[in-house]
Amino acid sequence: MINLKINGLEVSVEQGTTLLEAARFLGFPIPTLCHMEGLSPYGACRLCVVEIGEGPRAKLVSSCTYPAQEGLVVRTANERVLQARKMVLELLLASCPQSKVIQDLASAHNVRQQRFRQEHEDCILCGLCTRMCEEQMMAKAIGFRGRGETRSIGTPFDIKSEECRLCGGCIYVCPACQxxxxxxxxxxxxxxxxxxxxxxxxxxxxxxxxxxxxxxxxxxxxxxx
Amino acid sequence: MKTEIAGILEKHEGDRGGLISILEDVQARYSYLPAEALKFVADGTGRSLVDIYGVATFYKSFSLKPRGKHLCSVCVGTACHVRGAPVIAGEFERQLDASVGATTEDNEFTLETVNCLGACALGPIVVVDGHYFSNVNSSQVKRIIKKTHVGLDEAEIKADRRLYLHTVSCSRCNHSLMDPDHKIDGSPSVRVTASFERKHGWLRLSSLYGSFAVESEYPIRSDEIVDFFCPHCHTDLKGASACPLCNAPMVAMLVRAGGIVQICSRRGCKGHMLDLDGAGV
Incomplete structure (x- = not known):
């Protein structure tokens, strides 16, 4: 068992538990878009940032991919974390302003302005659908393509994939096009x-x-x- | 295509992370990555097509569209940009009548831009088939294209000072092997008698050090080991050492200026050494 401190509370968790799981176990809410139980952690949306460490060495990490360590001090909702989350939400909102999930999250986090140009993308590249397709549906019909600005998710060559069984799992988990x-x-x-x-x-x-x-x-x- | 891909996969069998090398080989064979080939690679390696497609689209050096015979890359990195690289890219577009990223209709040129070649002091830089052109201005664009059509390697031999002529002679009879009447690369060739598969005929080598141009009476298959003889005293020119690259016997000839030049006797092998002291005889 590993002992760590989350928001001042001592907690013991099993080896291999992530900070997100530990915080949720204690009842601290951490918003996420790309995390889902049963799928491997990916750390794409950066909404689950928490602050670890103390003093000048305190840093922000994504809690869904950070494993719990002995003696770690974690803060899930201090000013710095909330500021970072607000910024992430503002950026997500700019890329996918039509997503109900993102709108709700932004509203809940008191994001009152949106200073970036709206892109009207229909994807935030969180990779939930590709992991769903690979890990739960065992199909690997869709995946990431390209890089940087042109990175996108879809089937190879943008044609109907032979592996796809039209299960709809990808659309079911999607936070942007739900x-x-x-x-x-x-x-x-x-x-x-x-x-x-x-x-x-x-x-x-x-x-x-x-x-x-x-x-x-x-x-x-x-x-x- | 299936058997060719299978051959490439066989070559890389065992190295698990070898996907990029496999795709490189496929691209070397077809000059691009055909959709069908990617499917064969997926079947052969047991990976999913989407993984392979992801890798193929991630790296800029892979192309899913057929590429031209010559690849022309214009650097538009910051340093080249401020020195006018966009103008040069535009000039290439106009001269080749193809936009950046596209291939000309005659499949000769593929034009692309790259972000930095790491030689900013020489900018603007254009690379055509691995040949670098530095401090390019738009009036040179036409010349670069023309030069590429002629053949960049040929032009290099005349311009490159590192290549120089050497006169060689037989190590036994010291008779000159030079043939001024038959020119290769524009300079007198080296004539020897070549023997392989019970055929004997003349073989002429370029006398430029670093040039691998060869002409022969009978066509020689690649990888064939050829016996070299002096056309005057008919001594076997085989030296004592073996090629460091392919282990075939080396052929030794005396250099007039002093020393010995050794070349590999295997057709297509580029193993050679120049020993000007003659210490390694």
């Missing part, structure tokens, strides 16, 4: 949460490959009647 009916054209991707009077997916035979995760789906309900 519950978005993809339709067939990205421009018309937001269908208004199926509040449309005439949802495009009613003509089902036209969209064989379409995946919809509305539950219950209004269009399907209409179809039944």
């Amino acid at each position: 519950l978005r009916c993809t339709y067939t054209e990205p421009d018309k991707a937001v269908c208004g949460g199926c509040a449309n009077l005439s949802p495009p997916c009613v003509e089902k035979e036209n969209f064989d490959d379409m995946m919809c995760y509305m539950n219950p789906c209004v269009a399907c309900e209409i179809d039944k009647h």
Whole structure:
């Protein structure tokens, strides 16, 4: 067992526990976007930053990838951590302003302004979907491509993957495009949460490959009647 | 294509982290990474296609589009940029009628920009097929392209001072082996008699040290070990030492200025040594 101090509280955790797990065990909330139980830690979103160490050597680390160490002093919500989180959220909000999950988190963290140019990306490159595909669905149909500015997630050559079983796991875990009916054209991707009077997916035979995760789906309900 | 990929994979069998080397070999063979080849690599290595695609798109040296015969890289790093690299890149685009990252229609040139070649003092720099051009200005662009069409290696021999002519003679009879009537690389060639597979014929070597140009009466297969004879006294020119690169016997010839030059007797092997003191005889 490893003894460490989180926000002044002594806690003993098992070898190999991450700071995130230890803090959550004590009931300290740490927001994350790229962490999910059952998937390997990745440390992409940087929302789970915590401060470790003391004095001038205190530094920010991502708690989801940092293993608990004997005698470590962790602060999960001091001024520096909250400032860093606010900045991360502001940046995430700029890249994916339409994401409900990010909007809610920003609101909860009192982010009142958004000083960066909005990019309207539909991906924050958190890698949840690729890990879901690889580790839970054992498919490895999607992955990271390119690097830097042109880094993206998708199938090789942007064609329908032979490995993909259309399980929908990737869309289920996605924090940026959650519950978005993809339709067939990205421009018309937001269908208004199926509040449309005439949802495009009613003509089902036209969209064989379409995946919809509305539950219950209004269009399907209409179809039944 | 499948058998070729299988051959490449076999070569790298056992080294687990060898994906980049495999892709390099595939690219060396096809000049780019064909989609089909990536699938064969995925099947052969047991990795998923998405991993291989990820690596192939991550590194700039890999290309998924067919590339031209010559690769022309214009440095647009900070130092080259302030010295006018964008103008040069633009001039290349105009002259080649291909945008950056694209290949000309005749598949001769692929134009690309690189971010820094680490030789900022010589900027702006253009690299064509591994040949560096420094302090390039836009009026030189046309010449660089023309030079590439002619062949960069040929132009180098005339311009490079490190290559120089040497006259050699037989180590036994001391008769000159030079043939002024038959020129290779624009200078008199070295004539010997070559013998392999029961064929005997003349073989002419470039007399420029560092040039591997060879002409012969009978075509010699790559990797073939050839016996060299003096055309005058018919002595076997084989020296005592073995090639440091491929272990084939070395052929020794006297250099007029003093010393010995030894070349590897294997066709295609570039093993050679110049011993001007003659100490290693």
